[in-house]
């Protein structure tokens with residue numbers, strides 16, 4: 001039984017690779033200026049400066065590669081595939097039409113991944129509460145796709161995860177009751193905003209109350225305030241995973257996490273606020289093989305290296321939380337010192353839900369969910385379908 005929560009770095013390209021890394025770099029890697037050794041960017045490879053066990057790929061980006069696992073040594077790597085629902089929604093928001101066929105998506109997911117997230121359409125892309133009609137349409141979209149998945153799946157090695165969306169108890173109940181008939185191997189949840197620990201905990205404990213005790217994936221979320229929550233919940237739920245692409249800011253804007261603090265970063269390249277640095281302020285396995293020159297130079301190498309360093313520190317934070325959670329006194333002390341009060345609220349909520357049941361805890365803590373209150377007072381009229 002796995003008692004840890006695993007960070008799943010997302011790749012957003014046609015082939016799995018670190019965000020911002022060009023195909024050429026992904027293929028060639030980089031040469032350490034200190035040892036002359038060639039190193040890979042792909043964190044699951046033996047020749048990467050550090051190895052990590054999980055990867056998330058999206059059908060939407062990688063669909064043109066029929067089988068990207070062919071010919072690659074992916075030993076020990078768990079691959080989770082997102083169907084592309086999030087990207088469909090993004091395309092819709094941009095006014096573009098997309099046409100994803102669920103059979104095709106499922107087939108691709110079965111070839112390419114160990115865990116397949118069902119083809120969903122998130123409901124919380126927007127700040128406004130969507131209309132009840134829109135909610136029903138998106139729920140029906142998942143229901144119909146689940147039927148296709150149930151009927152057409154033919155690879156027992158690929159676990160399928162159902163999806164829960166919603167903004168509050170009423171929506172979670174309606175959503176869950178509609179799609180619970182599908183007996184897939186796990187569940188995933190999409191909660192927005194993804195950085196709010198209490199909001200995410202409310203949704204997870206809702207599923208816990210329904211008897212979900214293993215195989216849970218939290219879609220698109222990360223950060224210092226929520227990672228402790230996943231670690232804590234892995235005491236009670238087996239095999240929790242959560243994906244993130246935040247580390248990719250390294251490639252987008254040359255942001256570089258300050259070692260020991262995920263919350264504060266430095267900028268390099270043409271956006272630098274550290275132009276007088278003589279050397280990098282980090283000796284992680286990536287930075288041991290780079291100099292200040294690479295992160296300052298224009299071109300894609302510096303950005304890819306920053307992403308790689310950022311990923312290292314996010315993975316380290318995740319390890320730290322998984323270790324600390326077994327010593328609750330130390331764990332809470334850490335949270336008091338390094339997280340916002342909302343993280344502690346979320347832990348208290350989880351403890352109360354464990355002791356007195358979900359409903360009692362929900363009623364007591366929902367008032368702390370500021371966004372919930374705001375949405376109740378500001379209902380939107382947004383429709384996408």
Ligand SMILES: [Zn+2]
Nearest residue numbers: 282284287309
């Ligand atoms: Zn580093």
